[in-house]
Amino acid sequence: xxxxxxxxxxxxxxxxxxxxxxASIAQPGLLYDRKGxxxxxxxxxxxxxxxxxxxxxxIGIAAIFLMELDFTQLLEGVRQIxxxxxxxxxxxxxxxxxxxxxLLESINVTVLATVYSLIxxxxxxxxxxxxxxxxxWISTVLSAVLTLLRAIPSIIWVLLVLVCVGxxxxxxxxxxxxxxxxxxxxxxxxxxxEVPEETLEALRAMGAGRVKIFFSAVLPxxxxxxxxxxxxxxxxxxxxxxxxxxxxxxxxxxVVSNCMTRYAYGQAVxxxxxxxxxxxxxxxxxxSIKERKGKSx
Amino acid sequence: MRKIHVIPQKQKRNTLIALLIVxxxxxxxxxxxxxxxLSFFMNMENFWEFLLVDLFPPQLADPPTIxxxxxxxxxxxxxxxxxxxxxSLILAFLGSRTTAPFQPLCKIIRFLASLQRNIPSMIxxxxxxxxxxxGSVVGALALFITTxxxxxxxxxxxxxxxxxESLEALQSVGASRLAIITQVIIPASLPGFLSWLxxxxxxxxxxxxxxxxxxxxxxxxxxxxxIKQFRYHSAMGVILLIAAVVIIVDLLTNYLRxxxxx
Numbered sequence: 336x337x338x339x340x341x342x343x344x345x346x347x348x349x350x351x352x353x354x355x356x357x358a359s360i361a362q363p364g365l366l367y368d369r370k371g372x373x374x375x376x377x378x379x380x381x382x383x384x385x386x387x388x389x390x391x392x393x394i395g396i397a398a399i400f401l402m403e404l405d406f407t408q409l410l411e412g413v414r415q416i417x418x419x420x421x422x423x424x425x426x427x428x429x430x431x432x433x434x435x436x437x438l439l440e441s442i443n444v445t446v447l448a449t450v451y452s453l454i455x456x457x458x459x460x461x462x463x464x465x466x467x468x469x470x471x472w473i474s475t476v477l478s479a480v481l482t483l484l485r486a487i488p489s490i491i492w493v494l495l496v497l498v499c500v501g502x503x504x505x506x507x508x509x510x511x512x513x514x515x516x517x518x519x520x521x522x523x524x525x526x527x528x529e530v531p532e533e534t535l536e537a538l539r540a541m542g543a544g545r546v547k548i549f550f551s552a553v554l555p556x557x558x559x560x561x562x563x564x565x566x567x568x569x570x571x572x573x574x575x576x577x578x579x580x581x582x583x584x585x586x587x588x589x590v591v592s593n594c595m596t597r598y599a600y601g602q603a604v605x606x607x608x609x610x611x612x613x614x615x616x617x618x619x620x621x622x623s624i625k626e627r628k629g630k631s632x
Numbered sequence: 633m634r635k636i637h638v639i640p641q642k643q644k645r646n647t648l649i650a651l652l653i654v655x656x657x658x659x660x661x662x663x664x665x666x667x668x669x670l671s672f673f674m675n676m677e678n679f680w681e682f683l684l685v686d687l688f689p690p691q692l693a694d695p696p697t698i699x700x701x702x703x704x705x706x707x708x709x710x711x712x713x714x715x716x717x718x719x720s721l722i723l724a725f726l727g728s729r730t731t732a733p734f735q736p737l738c739k740i741i742r743f744l745a746s747l748q749r750n751i752p753s754m755i756x757x758x759x760x761x762x763x764x765x766x767g768s769v770v771g772a773l774a775l776f777i778t779t780x781x782x783x784x785x786x787x788x789x790x791x792x793x794x795x796x797e798s799l800e801a802l803q804s805v806g807a808s809r810l811a812i813i814t815q816v817i818i819p820a821s822l823p824g825f826l827s828w829l830x831x832x833x834x835x836x837x838x839x840x841x842x843x844x845x846x847x848x849x850x851x852x853x854x855x856x857x858x859i860k861q862f863r864y865h866s867a868m869g870v871i872l873l874i875a876a877v878v879i880i881v882d883l884l885t886n887y888l889r890x891x892x893x894x
Contacts, residue, residue, distance in 0.1 A: 384822060387892045391829070395714030398707035405769055412764030419763040443661035450658045451669065486875035486882075488838050490754075490845070494859055495871075499682045504665040558643070578754040581846050582856070588754070592846070595758050607755055614750040 427601025434590050434606045438613065441586035444504050444576040448511035449569050455512070456519020461549065463520050464527035466535060469545075481517040489514035489575040493584055507584050511572050518568055526560035527553050566621040573617065577610050690868035698854060698870060702877065704768055705850035708843075709836035712775035717829050720780050724787030730795030731813055741784065748781025753839050757846050771848020775840055779832050790824035791817060826892070830885040837881045841874050 366374040459477065461467050468474040493510030500506050530553050538548045554561075580588025587606055594603035637644075661667075692698055725731045727741030751759075756774040764770045794817055802812050844852020851870060858867035 383892045384826065387826065387888065391714065395710055398710035398714070401703060401707040402711055402768055402772060403704065404772065405767060408764060408767055408769050412760075412769060415763040419759075422762065423759070440665065443665045446657045446661040447665065447667055450654060482879060483875060486878040487871060488842055488874075490842050491855075491871055491874075495687075498686075498859075498864070499679050505667055508665070508667055555643075558647070574752045578752045578842070581754050581758065591755055591758055595761070600762070603758070607751060607759070610752070610755065611747070611750050615746060618746070618750065 422600045423604050425601040426604050427599065428605060430590075430594075430599075430602045431605065434587070434602070434609060437580070437585065437587045437590050438606075438609050440504060441573070441576045441580075441588070442613070444507040444511065444579075444586060445569065445573040447504075448508045448515055448576065449565070449572050451508070452512045452515035452519055452568070452572075453565060455516040456523055459516065459520035460523035460527060463524035465524075466528055466530070466532060467545075467549065467553065477520075481520055484513055484517040485521065487514070489572075490579055490582055493575070493579045494582055497584055502583075502585065504585060507576055507579050507586060510579070510584075511575050514575075515568055515572055518571075519564065522564040522568075523557070523561060526557035526564070529560070530556050563625070566624070570614070570617060570621070573614065577614075686864040687868040689865065690872050691865045692869045692873070693858075693863065693866040698851065698873065701844075701851035701854045702873060705840045705844055705852065706837065706877065708768060708772045708775060708848070708850055709833065709840040712772055712779055712840070713829060713833045713836050716776050716779035716783055716832070717825075720783035720787055721825070723780075723784050724791060725813065727784060728788045728791040728795065730792055730799055731809070731817065742788070745781045745784035745788075748777050749785065750781070751778075753778040753843050754846050757843050757848050761847050766847040766849070768849035771840065771843045771850060771852075774843050774848060775836050778839075779836060782835075783828060783832055786828040787821075787825060790821045790828070794820040794824070827889060830889060834882060834885055837878055 368374050459481070462469070462473050463477050463481070465471070465474055489511045492513045493507055496510040496513075497506040500509065534552055534556075535548060538552055543551075576586055576588075578588045580586040580590065581592040583589075587610060590606045591603050591610075594600065594606065723741050723745075726733070727738050727745070729735070729738055732738050753774045756777050757770055760770045760773050764773065798816050798820065799812065802816060807815070840848070840850065841852040841855070844850035845856040847853070851874060855867055855870045855874070858864070858870065
């Protein structure tokens, strides 16, 4: 032990000669600077992060210039803000019932899309999770397909489906479903893969079948993760379903874009406030569920 | 024979209640929207025809314009991430209970952040068009506003997590507020900040296209134009290009997360 401390001292202790006490409390695993003090920072580990920040700064500043931001437009717009705010401030409740109905439609679309994609995602994730899939190649192929589906935003899916099935809630539901199913499949598969291999092996050794293993071991242990992903996905889906009206489908987004093009800003504000209130309530609800879940553990 | 329950009874009951609520909501929604899930699969030939005749093969009609649009959209996303990161960092330190100089400011900043975050970026685009007119300015600002709202909350959470552990220890040895922030909170929460920044970049790359489609400029506006002109082959080309960009950025951020932040 003393020998080890000695070598450590010769490596880390200062050349000028530090007090003997400091060398005697030197411990392996700690870093020391030239004066023999314990270092708070690890230069090896810390080198990556400043490098990353510098790189991001350079790219970011380049992006600001590449964006071809029209500064005259920006300044002109800033001058117009008071006028725009005064237009928005004339709140107009005359279309309250239509607005409320379209909010309900958006919520309905969200619920249906989330439920269908939850079922679909659960089914696909069994084939996607590497520890559950019956054949490895299914997992690989499925992963590639789902990555492609997920890379296209749900609003674009809605736009494409809109062309096939025509105007109505169906386009929104199917479009959001395509994206959301893929999202669920990926995240559930991740949850399932976190289930320890030992558990699965133990159950297999006792002769439990695939179905039994899934329902009595994998699903319960991944339950918290599933709940969290469902809440995230529900919020995301409502976000998409609220805005899909702005590209031509129904729901509350249509009210907003319609009012804006008719210059009925007061009515648009009512719709926006409704969206705001609903998303805020949703956020509070999910936060409280999460906190209660955390406490009970 | 008595059984030992594999799953706790309480959890079983809660799950049952949750399932029941979902089932009720599902039924109400199905009745109200009159949505028949099978109708889509019944009309599959319509869909296949659209997919195989109208969409494929994808083509890139006007490569210079499309490349310009893609570059503009990507830059919009990166610039919005960078600028909002800087702003949110300042506001997060003013808004976190562990570091805030005055407590009332916390509430105001949190309220502001939730306002920014809870209005979708496409709606922000509509609001901003009123003052700024159509163009990349609106797109960048809409992304900036929503990203700020999201990053402020995440940064505050990160600071609180780090602060809760180390604050008491440092206060008891007499460290000043500034020393606590610069010596402990910033270094300790830096990986968390960067990981949120990467996440916001992923989100922005996706939404910059959408924001563009409703008037924010860039590739989104080009794609929307193709769809409105029924030029689906060209639209599909652009969509696949967007998908490629999203996948590449996701791979890059995942790589950076593993290499830099591990």
